[in-house]
Amino acid sequence: MENARIASDLGTLLGSETLCDLSFDHDAIDAYIDANVDHSDMGFASSLTGQIALVEFTQSDMSDSARRAHCRAIAATARQHGFID
Numbered sequence: 001m002e003n004a005r006i007a008s009d010l011g012t013l014l015g016s017e018t019l020c021d022l023s024f025d026h027d028a029i030d031a032y033i034d035a036n037v038d039h040s041d042m043g044f045a046s047s048l049t050g051q052i053a054l055v056e057f058t059q060s061d062m063s064d065s066a067r068r069a070h071c072r073a074i075a076a077t078a079r080q081h082g083f084i085d
Helices: 002-015 026-036 044-061 064-080
Strands: none
Touching (some): 002 064
């Protein structure tokens, strides 16, 4: 169950990278996955991919204010986890 939450949370961050005009540190993403994901879960990658696709799809209907609030939260979380400076 923990991997499902991680896939959802990480997928939301990764799916927002372009919308929020961010550039994540790939080594930091690798380190986060290595430290937090149970690698025996064969479904993690597909769950992550599905969440990314869902986030990217739903962004097309965001208002400017919603996008701004979303991106503010994404940037703060990404910074907290070392994905951006």
